[in-house]
Amino acid sequence: MAEYCIRILGAASQELERLDKSIGHRIVQRINWLAANLDAIRLEALTGDLVGLYKLRVTTASFTRCSGMKRS
Secondary structure, three states: OOOOOOOOOHHHHHHHHHOOHHHHHHHHHHHHHHHHOHHHOOOEEOOHHHOOEEEEEEEOOOOEEEEEEEOO
């Protein structure tokens, strides 16, 4: 099983800080779970200029964020 490193960059970090702390904490926990279990998750490959990146959706009741993820 491969290990993945998660980096939450500028804009996403700022958005997380604006959320209720419990919601932000749940999102970060879910992202970490996804990193630990990524090999078992089916990702949607992106096309065009984004070849090599994968679509990953993290959703809670009030927050949805889609971002590209590169599988090494």
